Amino acid sequence: MKQSLFTLEHARQLTGDVWELALAGDASAITAPGQFVNLELPGKFLRRPISVCDWTEERLVLLVKEAGAGTRELVRLPAGTRLDLLTGLGNGFDVSAVPEEAVLTGGGVGAAPLYGLARRMKEAGRSPAVVLGFRSREDAFYLEEFAALGLPVKIATEDGSLGAGGFVTGVLRNLPDCRYVLACGPSPMLKAVCALPQLTGGQFSFEARMACGFGACVGCTIGTKNGLRRVCKDGPVFRKEEILW
Numbered sequence: 001m002k003q004s005l006f007t008l009e010h011a012r013q014l015t016g017d018v019w020e021l022a023l024a025g026d027a028s029a030i031t032a033p034g035q036f037v038n039l040e041l042p043g044k045f046l047r048r049p050i051s052v053c054d055w056t057e058e059r060l061v062l063l064v065k066e067a068g069a070g071t072r073e074l075v076r077l078p079a080g081t082r083l084d085l086l087t088g089l090g091n092g093f094d095v096s097a098v099p100e101e102a103v104l105t106g107g108g109v110g111a112a113p114l115y116g117l118a119r120r121m122k123e124a125g126r127s128p129a130v131v132l133g134f135r136s137r138e139d140a141f142y143l144e145e146f147a148a149l150g151l152p153v154k155i156a157t158e159d160g161s162l163g164a165g166g167f168v169t170g171v172l173r174n175l176p177d178c179r180y181v182l183a184c185g186p187s188p189m190l191k192a193v194c195a196l197p198q199l200t201g202g203q204f205s206f207e208a209r210m211a212c213g214f215g216a217c218v219g220c221t222i223g224t225k226n227g228l229r230r231v232c233k234d235g236p237v238f239r240k241e242e243i244l245w
Helices: 069-074 108-123 143-148 168-173 187-194
Strands: 002-013 018-024 036-040 048-056 059-065 082-089 103-107 129-134 153-157 180-184 201-205 221-224 227-230 237-239
Touching: 048 069, 048 108, 059 069, 059 108, 103 108, 103 168, 108 129, 108 143, 108 180, 129 143, 129 168, 143 153, 153 168, 168 187, 180 187, 187 201
Parallel strands: 103 129, 103 180, 129 153, 180 201
Antiparallel strands: 002 018, 002 082, 018 059, 036 048, 036 082, 048 059, 201 237, 221 227
């Protein structure tokens, strides 16, 4: 974990409630896709945990969904605003444990950490399939960015306005080589994906309310087959075989 000041370069609106934030600063503490930052907002007591979409050692890209007054203020801050961030938090995806054929699966803003994961897998000579789920065409984002990586991308929308109608599970069932997934999204989606009978393994990134973000308050504790685990410190990524639903 490292505390640093970052400068907001831009805030770009992607959909009605999802924004891309680019920040310049020392991101060297981030070592794996799926880690997150804890961002301090002026005048707010608690920091906001936000998963990392992509990064270099000197730059961060975050995808932020407006979920309340804090994030509403955050995405409307002017360029040049200085923000205090804790970086390198959590345990991300273990790419070394991923078999050759794997599918990246994201629901809504859960697609954010999968972009950085996909980019690094591509740089390592891997070409995983990507399945993204959204409520509708208007809620879809980062499709061009994923496509620019040269990966096969399939979309599911709940109202059928883009790609396959329904949920990501419907698309995954029809992928003949879908045996291992790396997934991020709301808990009902993760539970449904985890229950797919063809899966032999996977890594699942959980969303949770976090007060501290580094394991001190134990407010984000969940039960696993290995006992109680903190989403912020022991996760947010957990292996399929250790998850209790």
